[in-house]
Amino acid sequence: MKTIRQISGYWEPNQIRILHDFGIDVNEGIQSFIIEEDEVYHQLEPLLAEWNILNTRSFIFSDQEIKTASYCVLKGWHEVGYPMPDGNNGYIHLTYDDCKLCHHCFCGLVQKSSFRIKIIPKWNIWGLNWIYDELFTRREIYDDFFSSYGIGYKDVRDYKTDNIINGVVQLLIPVADESLDLSKYDKTICSVCGMTKYGAKDNGFFPVYKNQTFHIFKTKEFFGYDGNCFRKIIVSSDMREALVERKLFKLHDFIPCK
Ligand SMILES: [Zn+2]
Numbered sequence: 001m002k003t004i005r006q007i008s009g010y011w012e013p014n015q016i017r018i019l020h021d022f023g024i025d026v027n028e029g030i031q032s033f034i035i036e037e038d039e040v041y042h043q044l045e046p047l048l049a050e051w052n053i054l055n056t057r058s059f060i061f062s063d064q065e066i067k068t069a070s071y072c073v074l075k076g077w078h079e080v081g082y083p084m085p086d087g088n089n090g091y092i093h094l095t096y097d098d099c100k101l102c103h104h105c106f107c108g109l110v111q112k113s114s115f116r117i118k119i120i121p122k123w124n125i126w127g128l129n130w131i132y133d134e135l136f137t138r139r140e141i142y143d144d145f146f147s148s149y150g151i152g153y154k155d156v157r158d159y160k161t162d163n164i165i166n167g168v169v170q171l172l173i174p175v176a177d178e179s180l181d182l183s184k185y186d187k188t189i190c191s192v193c194g195m196t197k198y199g200a201k202d203n204g205f206f207p208v209y210k211n212q213t214f215h216i217f218k219t220k221e222f223f224g225y226d227g228n229c230f231r232k233i234i235v236s237s238d239m240r241e242a243l244v245e246r247k248l249f250k251l252h253d254f255i256p257c258k
Contacts, residue, residue, distance in 0.1 A: 003037035009053030069256030076253030080121035084159035102193035116159040132230035205258035215239040
């Protein structure tokens with residue numbers, strides 16, 4: 001695993017000179033550069049903190065690290081369109097059980113009705129904006145692939161007509177009952193409902209599961225910031241291999257658990 005920093009800022013002449021001494025060349029004005037989190041980065045870090053620039057951390061895993069992981073976090077699907085109605089949290093009231101939901105942290109979403117959508121994308125698997133833990137797929141992919149893993153589905157409805165959209169389904173992804181050691185993650189506890197939400201940023205290898213029977217499932221724990229709350233989607237090595245083989249996902253759309 002390599003830890004990478006993407007540094008973005010408006011560079012001024014004195015900063016350009018200092019960066020040049022570290023072997024980094026940028027031009028005056030707005031520009032980004034990528035640096036591995038190595039010795040040079042650690043020497044540079046205090047200066048970057050002073051300079052009020054944007055510094056984001058990400059991770060690159062080797063093919064081998066992904067291929068040998070018994071479970072991986074799934075990411076990298078296309079988000080297309082919005083759950084409808086998209087004004088004033090209308091979709092929340094229509095799609096989820098209001099009584100179980102905390103309106104402060106948005107944890108406790110229990111789906112009571114089908115998603116209503118306006119756009120049917122060209123993708124084989126996709127998600128909706130704002131909804132970070134649900135996947136939608138073509139009916140034939142569900143029948144041919146996901147159903148053999150024992151995964152259920154829910155109909156999806158057209159927002160205009162309220163009719164079921166033939167040929168599109170939402171995967172009903174079960175929730176794990178096994179807890180994870182997330183002590184490395186930031187967390188917030190909601191002052192209204194008391195539920196814990198963990199930071200959603202990538203944090204290197206994801207903690208590993210020991211006793212799962214599902215091939216695709218959601219974390220028991222919630223992640224997110226402020227007004228969003230979601231579970232991460234995890235897949236087994238079998239499912240990961242099949243998704244890549246069928247070209248439904250790429251190998252680097254997975255974060256290995258370790
Ligand atoms: Zn809450």
